Amino acid sequence: MRVRFFGVRGSVPTPGPSTVRYGGNSVCVEVRLADDTRIILDAGTGLRELGKALAAEDHRGTLHMFITHAHWDHIMGLPFFGPLYEKHGHVVLHPVTEASGRRMRNPILFDGEHFPVRFADLPATIETRDAYGSHRIGSVTVTHIHLNHPGGAVGFRLDDEDGTSLCYLTDNELHAPTGQVTTPDDLARFAAGASLIIHDAQYLPSDMPAKRGWGHSVVDDVLSLARDAGAARLALHHHDPDRDDAALDAIAASSAEWARTHAPGLYPIVAREGMTIDLDSR
């Protein structure tokens, strides 16, 4: 599996001189399987850049899209995704609940009011395939888990035949004060032995308690989850819009130090727009 980050920012895009190194586009990750099957995780503004990258390599295959939830930062890129405007474009949306299926079959962004083009007028072929249980795409099996987030969100695990595995878990508050649907232990089991966990790490301890209940995790809790899951790598993702490049550098340094002390087998990184990670089986 090859994982490419096209957007790593949470809540709202943050262009500007203080975020150029880690990037300001909201969340979007592409996963490429060994047989060239493409899976897209979230459709934030990074999706626009992904569309351009696909055009540059003249990719014409099917694109499988999983969206964690319908908050703006996770869907804002959809109207600007080039393949939707190509006759040969083929995008498959994979809802995991009936409610998300209804939203995907009739996306608010394409209602003629929020954007001038209506969904039915897009030239591409757009399919919706329910993925309520475990789901096979190319060489991977995709499973999902419900996360602790206002309004709900869904995390995904991709297990490839070659033994590599990826967990995409955002947006999630590991220690939610109310309405916890998944405990940290549940998530550690779900993510057990993952080659890579990508997890929402929007907050620092200094943001608490003001942002308790907002549906995002503190970096330290995410590091503990990755250790408990026995993951090989961890990408801290969905960065706070107020976190500039220097602040993210500091999180990278403190996370590496934490891992040296508490989880010597774990390799944590701070996700950065444009970053590519090749997963290898252990």
Ligand SMILES: [Zn+2]
């Ligand atoms: Zn978000």
Ligand SMILES: [Zn+2]
């Ligand atoms: Zn959200």
